[in-house]
Amino acid sequence: MKRKLARFAENETFPHVFQPKMFPPQDHELKGRWHERFFKNNHPIVLELGCGRGEYTVNLAEKFPEKNFIGVDWKGARLWRGAKTSHENKMPNVAFLRIMIQNIGYFFSKDEVNEIWITFPDPQPQQSRERKRLTSPRFLNLYRQFLAPGGVIHLKTDNKPLFDYTLEVISETNSRKIYSTDDLYHSDADNEILGIKTTYEKMFLEQGLKICYLKFILNG
Ligand SMILES: C[S@@+](CC[C@H](N)C(=O)[O-])C[C@H]1O[C@@H](n2cnc3c(N)ncnc32)[C@H](O)[C@@H]1O
Numbered sequence: 001m002k003r004k005l006a007r008f009a010e011n012e013t014f015p016h017v018f019q020p021k022m023f024p025p026q027d028h029e030l031k032g033r034w035h036e037r038f039f040k041n042n043h044p045i046v047l048e049l050g051c052g053r054g055e056y057t058v059n060l061a062e063k064f065p066e067k068n069f070i071g072v073d074w075k076g077a078r079l080w081r082g083a084k085t086s087h088e089n090k091m092p093n094v095a096f097l098r099i100m101i102q103n104i105g106y107f108f109s110k111d112e113v114n115e116i117w118i119t120f121p122d123p124q125p126q127q128s129r130e131r132k133r134l135t136s137p138r139f140l141n142l143y144r145q146f147l148a149p150g151g152v153i154h155l156k157t158d159n160k161p162l163f164d165y166t167l168e169v170i171s172e173t174n175s176r177k178i179y180s181t182d183d184l185y186h187s188d189a190d191n192e193i194l195g196i197k198t199t200y201e202k203m204f205l206e207q208g209l210k211i212c213y214l215k216f217i218l219n220g
Contacts, residue, residue, distance in 0.1 A: 007080035011098070017083045019076065019098035025106060032109035038095060039068045044114035047072055049101055049134055050121045054082020055198040060117075061086065061094045063193070067114075071096045072104065101134060101142075108146035116143060116153045120200040123159040135166040137173055144218050152178065155214040156194070158204035163212035176217045184211040 011017045016038075020028055035042050044067050048057045051071030061069040071094075073079045079096050086094035097107060121134040131138050135155060143153065157163055163182060170177055181187035184194060194213060201211065 004077045007077045011076050011080055011083060014083050014087050014096075016086065016095045017079070017098065018095065022099075022103065022106065025103060028107050031107055032112060034068070034070075034095075034108075034112060039093065041068070043068050043093070045070065045108075045112060046115040046117065047113055048117045048119060049104075050118060051082065051096070052078045052119070053199050054079060054086075054096065056117050056119050056196055057094060057096070058082045058085050058091070059196045060193070061091050062089075065093060068093045069095070072099065072101060074098065074100050101139065105142055105145055110146060111148040113143075113146045114148050114151050116147060116151070118153065118155045119198050120157055120204070121155075121162070123157070123162040125159075125161060133162065133165065135162070135169060137169055140169065140173060140175070140218060147218060150217060153216055153218065155212075155216075156184070156198075156201065157212050158201070158209040160210075160212060163214060166214060170214075170216050174219050176219075178215040178217060180212075180214045182210060182212045184213040186210075187213075189213060 011019060030037055034045060046060065046067055046069050048054065048069065048071045051057055051073045054071035057069045057071035071079060071082050076098050079098055083096045099107065118134050124132045130136055155166055160182060167180060179189060181189055184190055
């Protein structure tokens with residue numbers, strides 16, 4: 001608990017960590033202004049949703065300095081890890097946003113985001129929790145509000161039912177699948193980018209689980 005509190009406190013000191021208190025809910029001052037007010041460039045913006053410790057955010061930001069990356073998660077003590085690393089490495093193209101993703105519409109405006117990564121989201125297997133799945137029609141509708149035309153969504157998961165569910169949602173919502181595999185590391189898609197491994201992915205691989213990967217465009 002002490003360590004968690006220390007991380008929360010350090011998050012408050014990072015200029016690239018945003019943890020807005022929004023009661024009542026309202027548009028954030030950065031909505032529609034991330035380029036102008038924070039990144040100070042016009043580079044494409046990429047989100048990692050449910051980023052945990054932000055492995056994709058930090059690794060992709062290192063590989064692609066000409067893009068901006070924002071890791072989004074509710075859990076401050078996890079997100080602290082990526083925030084600390086990107087702060088220590090003075091990475092100008094990284095930010096973290098500590099919010100419930102249900103509220104993401106208050107933070108990004110039409111066409112402001114160019115790409116989304118959803119990395120090992122909680123599968124929420126009970127039917128009663130379908131609305132909480134980050135690839136449910138409810139969430140895809142939220143992303144549609146700010147994802148630019150042609151903007152790609154990547155999903156990595158160990159959870160085959162969630163993978164199959166997402167494929168179904170895509171076909172039912174008229175979205176366009178670009179690529180899918182239920183065994184990434186034995187597929188032709190395995191590459192340096194898809195091979196970035198998050199904390200949860202390492203755990204699942206140790207358990208011998210296969211990794212599913214899906215790339216799609218909303219209503220393409
Ligand atoms: C299973 S963990 C995966 C974390 C990380 N992507 C990884 O692969 O190691 C799922 C993460 O999603 C976050 N999360 C799930 N639903 C969320 C929501 N609605 N809003 C914000 N964060 C959420 C959790 O806090 C958690 O850190």
